Amino acid sequence: xxxxxxxxxxxxxxxxxxxxxxxxxxxxxxxxxxxxxxxxxxxxxxxxxxxxxxxxxxxxxxxxxxxxxxxxxxxxxxxxxxxxxxxxxxxxxxxxxxxxxxxxxxxxxxxxxxxxxxxxxxxxxxxxxxxxxxxxxxxxxxxxxxxxxxxxxxxxxxxxxxxxxxxxxxxxxxxxxxxxxxxxxxxxxxxxxxxxxxxxxxxxxxxxxxxxxxxxxxxxxxxxxxxxxxxxxxxxxxxxxxxxxxxxxxxxxxxxxxxxxxxxxxxxxxxxxxxxxxxxxxxxxxxxxxxxxxxxxxxxxxxxxxxxxxxxxxxxxxxxxxxxxxxxxxxxxxxxxxxxxxxxxxxxxxxxxxxxxxxxxxxxxxxxxxxxxxxxxxxxxxxxxxxxxxxxxxxxxxxxxxxxxxxxxxxxxxxxx
Numbered sequence: 001x002x003x004x005x006x007x008x009x010x011x012x013x014x015x016x017x018x019x020x021x022x023x024x025x026x027x028x029x030x031x032x033x034x035x036x037x038x039x040x041x042x043x044x045x046x047x048x049x050x051x052x053x054x055x056x057x058x059x060x061x062x063x064x065x066x067x068x069x070x071x072x073x074x075x076x077x078x079x080x081x082x083x084x085x086x087x088x089x090x091x092x093x094x095x096x097x098x099x100x101x102x103x104x105x106x107x108x109x110x111x112x113x114x115x116x117x118x119x120x121x122x123x124x125x126x127x128x129x130x131x132x133x134x135x136x137x138x139x140x141x142x143x144x145x146x147x148x149x150x151x152x153x154x155x156x157x158x159x160x161x162x163x164x165x166x167x168x169x170x171x172x173x174x175x176x177x178x179x180x181x182x183x184x185x186x187x188x189x190x191x192x193x194x195x196x197x198x199x200x201x202x203x204x205x206x207x208x209x210x211x212x213x214x215x216x217x218x219x220x221x222x223x224x225x226x227x228x229x230x231x232x233x234x235x236x237x238x239x240x241x242x243x244x245x246x247x248x249x250x251x252x253x254x255x256x257x258x259x260x261x262x263x264x265x266x267x268x269x270x271x272x273x274x275x276x277x278x279x280x281x282x283x284x285x286x287x288x289x290x291x292x293x294x295x296x297x298x299x300x301x302x303x304x305x306x307x308x309x310x311x312x313x314x315x316x317x318x319x320x321x322x323x324x325x326x327x328x329x330x331x332x333x334x335x336x337x338x339x340x341x342x343x344x345x346x347x348x349x350x351x352x353x354x355x356x357x358x359x360x361x362x363x364x365x366x367x368x369x370x371x372x373x374x375x376x377x378x379x380x381x382x383x384x385x386x387x388x389x390x391x392x393x394x395x396x397x398x399x400x401x402x403x404x405x406x407x408x409x410x411x412x413x414x415x416x417x
Contacts, residue, residue, distance in 0.1 A: 024307045025347035027300035032348045032390060035293030036355025036383060040376035042289050044366070046282045047374030059241040060137050060271045063248055064230035065256075072259035081256050081265050083228040090255060091231065095247045097239025100136045103228040105129035105218050107185070116166065116211065118182045123169040126210040127184055129218025129229075137232045138199075138207070143167075145178040145193030152192075152214040158221065160189040163208040167194045182211075187221045189213060241272035297390060301344065301397040308340050308401035336402040337395055344394025352387050 065081035088103040106128055107114050113124035128134075135147045147161050160182060162170075171177050177191045197207040218224060235244040249266050252258075258265040356378065363375040 020307060020310075021343065024300075024303050025343060025350075027303045028297065028344055028347035028390070028394075029300075029351040029354070031293065031297035031300045032351030032386070033355045033358075034296055035289070035386060036352055036378055037358060038289040038293055039286075039378045039382070040355070040359040040362075042282070042285050043378065044374045044376035046285070049278060049282075058271060058275045059235045061233045061235070061241050061245045061248065062230060062269045063233070063245070063252070064267045066264055066267045068258055068262050069264035070259040070262040072262065073257045075257055079265075081252075081258065083231070083252070085226040085228060087252060087255060088228055088231065091233075091248055091251055094251050095244060097235050097244050097247070098233055099236035100133035100232075100234045102131040102134040102137055102232040103215060103230075104131075104134070104232055105215065105224055105227065105229045107218070107222055113209075114185055116170070116182055116184050118170040118180065121170050123166065125163075125166050126206070127218075128210055128212050129215045129222075129224070130212045131215050134212065134232060137234055140195040140198055140207070143194045143196055144176060145191070147193055147195070148212060148214055153216050156217045156220055157214060158187070158189045158217055159192045159214065160184070161193040161195060161212045162191055163210045164194060164196045165205070165208040166211055184211065184213070185222070235272075241270050245270050297348075297393065300347070301393045304340055304344055304394060305397040305400055307343075308336060308398050309404060311336075311339070311401070333402040337398040340398025340401065341391060341394040344397065345391050348390040348394070349387055352383055356383060 065083055068075070068077050068079045068081065071077050083103075085103075088101075092098065092101050106126065108127075114127045116123050116125050116127070130148060131153060132148045132150055140147075143164065144167075145161075148159070151157070152159055162177065162182070167177055170182060171180070177194050180191050181188055182191060183189070197204040199207055213221075219226065231248070233244060233248065235241045245268055249268065252266055253260065253262075256265070359376045359378065363377060366373060366375055368375060
């Protein structure tokens with residue numbers, strides 16, 4: 001039941017000791033404020049990092065050939081491992097858990113460009129021989145037309161899908177590129193689609209300057225025979241990328257007579273491992289933030305408890321008089337607990353609102369398209385959950401002072417100075 005006198009008494013007690021109340025509340029305010037700010041910026045850093053790794057499947061594996069480092073079955077070390085169509089077929093046939101599979105070739109060396117023209121316009125771009133599955137391993141947003149399909153590969157069609165940088169160089173703004181002809185190192189291809197990269201930063205710019213043509217057409221048009229540069233693979237829902245990587249390496253190691261202990265013969269990159277490391281890193285950051293924030297809040301709550309002990313000591317005679325006039329132990333305890341909870345709640349929720357307000361301001365300043373950091377935010381459920389826990393902490397911080405108050409003997413209280 002709401003007791004106006006009790007609330008007026010609490011307010012008067014706080015107003016009589018403004019400096020003490022303010023300093024005590026400041027500790028709780030600062031603890032909650034810093035917890036909200038650290039949670040918000042931790043979330044912003046995590047989302048910014050994930051955005052920087054955007055455009056990659058989180059369970060992708062890339063495997064390529066290198067040079068062996070150990071002798072095996074009569075072969076000397078230093079042997080170059082090169083893949084072919086038969087290797088691709090064997091991997092697809094023998095490895096379980098593959099969702100998307102794309103053998104790839106690149107015209108020229110790593111990051112090398114190639115002369116591409118359309119009429120009087122020319123540019124230097126990467127040219128990749130790809131399978132239709134590549135669209136799901138390295139996501140992209142189609143702007144015009146479509147990506148490669150199985151018929152393009154089966155029929156060795158001379159078609160191409162171009163990135164938006166290629167489009168900007170070879171076509172007029174607003175022009176539909178579908179059905180137009182481009183030449184790659186003197187070989188003519190028909191454009192069937194254009195895309196925007198889903199990746200940020202340098203990787204996105206590199207992908208935007210890429211041309212994808214059917215894998216089979218690439219091998220024929222540029223005299224690659226049955227060579228395969230490398231494999232891009234993702235695992236399905238029932239298999240981890242690490243399991244798929246190990247199985248693929250085993251198949252290729254067996255086909256090319258590579259020593260089981262040779263770590264150099266086959267090169268690979270597993271994005272799942274990187275994402276797992278990143279997830280563990282940010283789990284640790286969140287744990288650290290909660291630890292620091294909770295410790296700071298705990299310090300403020302200890303201050304509340306200490307102040308309430310001082311308040312009880314100062315009001316010893318008043319408490320004794322209350323008991324002499326018939327006040328129950330519960331009424332004395334509830335008064336102390338309510339005062340501690342109210343002080344904690346006002347300071348804590350002020351810090352919570354202040355922290356959320358600062359995050360909102362910073363979020364507007366950073367903007368939604370910042371390449372290195374996301375907009376800081378805290379889930380409201382988490383925020384007000386923390387506020388509720390803080391109220392419980394305020395309640396428990398008043399238990400010791402309340403116990404001290406109820407243990408005061410009436411006779412001793414009335415004799416106190």
